[in-house]
Amino acid sequence: MSDRWLSVEEIAEHLGVSKDTVYAWIRRREMPAHRIGRLWKFKTAEVDEWVKSGGAAEEEGRK
Template sequence: MSDPWLSADNIATHLGVTKDTVYAWIAEKGMPAHKVGRLWKFQASEVDEWVRSGGAASSAKGTSLGDQ
Protein backbone atom coordinates (compact mmCIF):
# COMPACT_ATOMS: atom_id res chain seq x y z
CA MET A 1 0.00 0.00 0.00
CA SER A 2 1.36 3.42 -0.90
CA ASP A 3 1.79 6.38 1.43
CA PRO A 4 -1.13 8.78 1.79
CA TRP A 5 -0.76 12.11 0.02
CA LEU A 6 0.17 14.90 2.43
CA SER A 7 -0.52 18.63 2.20
CA ALA A 8 2.14 21.33 2.49
CA ASP A 9 1.04 21.88 6.10
CA ASN A 10 1.35 18.17 6.88
CA ILE A 11 4.79 17.77 5.29
CA ALA A 12 6.04 20.93 7.03
CA THR A 13 4.94 19.48 10.37
CA HIS A 14 6.49 16.11 9.47
CA LEU A 15 9.84 17.81 8.77
CA GLY A 16 9.63 20.38 11.58
CA VAL A 17 9.92 23.38 9.25
CA THR A 18 7.59 26.15 8.12
CA LYS A 19 5.32 25.92 5.09
CA ASP A 20 7.33 28.77 3.54
CA THR A 21 10.45 26.61 3.81
CA VAL A 22 8.65 23.78 2.03
CA TYR A 23 7.68 26.08 -0.85
CA ALA A 24 11.23 27.45 -1.05
CA TRP A 25 12.65 23.91 -1.19
CA ILE A 26 10.27 23.02 -4.03
CA ALA A 27 11.38 26.05 -6.04
CA GLU A 28 15.09 26.13 -5.18
CA LYS A 29 16.15 22.61 -4.22
CA GLY A 30 13.94 20.26 -6.19
CA MET A 31 11.98 18.87 -3.28
CA PRO A 32 9.75 16.04 -4.59
CA ALA A 33 6.24 17.42 -4.83
CA HIS A 34 3.26 16.91 -7.11
CA LYS A 35 0.88 19.65 -8.20
CA VAL A 36 -2.77 18.62 -7.95
CA GLY A 37 -4.84 21.49 -9.26
CA ARG A 38 -3.60 24.48 -7.26
CA LEU A 39 -2.31 22.39 -4.36
CA TRP A 40 1.06 20.77 -3.75
CA LYS A 41 0.90 17.19 -2.50
CA PHE A 42 3.71 15.08 -1.05
CA GLN A 43 4.53 11.46 -0.33
CA ALA A 44 6.39 11.25 2.98
CA SER A 45 8.59 8.39 1.73
CA GLU A 46 9.78 10.46 -1.29
CA VAL A 47 10.47 13.50 0.87
CA ASP A 48 12.26 11.44 3.54
CA GLU A 49 14.54 9.91 0.88
CA TRP A 50 15.21 13.38 -0.57
CA VAL A 51 16.21 14.66 2.89
CA ARG A 52 18.43 11.63 3.55
CA SER A 53 20.21 12.14 0.22
CA GLY A 54 21.09 15.72 1.19
CA GLY A 55 18.39 17.56 -0.72
CA ALA A 56 17.53 19.81 2.20
CA ALA A 57 21.14 20.52 3.17
CA SER A 58 22.16 24.16 3.44
CA SER A 59 24.41 25.48 0.72
CA ALA A 60 27.90 26.65 1.74
CA LYS A 61 27.17 30.17 0.53
CA GLY A 62 26.27 32.42 3.43
CA THR A 63 26.36 29.73 6.09
CA SER A 64 28.91 28.48 8.54
CA LEU A 65 27.84 24.87 8.03
CA GLY A 66 29.13 24.41 4.49
CA ASP A 67 32.45 22.96 3.34
CA GLN A 68 35.29 25.34 4.09
Protein backbone atom coordinates in the same frame (compact mmCIF):
# COMPACT_ATOMS: atom_id res chain seq x y z
CA MET B 1 -2.12 4.63 5.99
CA SER B 2 1.45 5.91 5.42
CA ASP B 3 0.73 5.65 1.69
CA ARG B 4 -1.54 8.72 1.60
CA TRP B 5 -0.67 12.08 0.06
CA LEU B 6 0.32 14.82 2.53
CA SER B 7 -0.45 18.54 2.27
CA VAL B 8 2.10 21.35 2.61
CA GLU B 9 1.05 21.82 6.23
CA GLU B 10 1.42 18.13 7.01
CA ILE B 11 4.83 17.73 5.33
CA ALA B 12 6.08 20.88 7.07
CA GLU B 13 5.02 19.43 10.42
CA HIS B 14 6.59 16.06 9.53
CA LEU B 15 9.93 17.77 8.78
CA GLY B 16 9.71 20.35 11.58
CA VAL B 17 9.95 23.36 9.25
CA SER B 18 7.64 26.18 8.19
CA LYS B 19 5.34 26.12 5.16
CA ASP B 20 7.46 28.92 3.67
CA THR B 21 10.52 26.66 3.86
CA VAL B 22 8.64 23.89 2.06
CA TYR B 23 7.61 26.27 -0.75
CA ALA B 24 11.21 27.53 -1.03
CA TRP B 25 12.52 23.95 -1.25
CA ILE B 26 10.02 23.16 -4.02
CA ARG B 27 11.24 26.20 -5.98
CA ARG B 28 14.99 26.07 -5.38
CA ARG B 29 15.95 22.60 -4.23
CA GLU B 30 13.76 20.36 -6.34
CA MET B 31 11.91 18.89 -3.37
CA PRO B 32 9.79 15.95 -4.61
CA ALA B 33 6.30 17.45 -4.82
CA HIS B 34 3.33 16.85 -7.05
CA ARG B 35 0.94 19.60 -8.14
CA ILE B 36 -2.70 18.52 -8.07
CA GLY B 37 -4.78 21.43 -9.28
CA ARG B 38 -3.73 24.39 -7.14
CA LEU B 39 -2.40 22.20 -4.33
CA TRP B 40 1.00 20.67 -3.69
CA LYS B 41 0.96 17.07 -2.40
CA PHE B 42 3.78 14.90 -1.08
CA LYS B 43 4.61 11.25 -0.48
CA THR B 44 6.42 10.86 2.84
CA ALA B 45 8.80 8.19 1.52
CA GLU B 46 9.90 10.40 -1.42
CA VAL B 47 10.50 13.41 0.82
CA ASP B 48 12.36 11.36 3.44
CA GLU B 49 14.65 9.94 0.73
CA TRP B 50 15.25 13.46 -0.64
CA VAL B 51 16.25 14.66 2.84
CA LYS B 52 18.55 11.66 3.40
CA SER B 53 20.29 12.31 0.08
CA GLY B 54 21.11 15.87 1.16
CA GLY B 55 18.36 17.75 -0.65
CA ALA B 56 17.51 19.83 2.43
CA ALA B 57 21.13 20.56 3.36
CA GLU B 58 22.36 24.14 3.79
CA GLU B 59 23.97 25.66 0.70
CA GLU B 60 27.54 25.48 2.11
CA GLY B 61 27.18 21.74 2.66
CA ARG B 62 25.89 21.02 -0.82
CA LYS B 63 27.92 20.14 -3.92
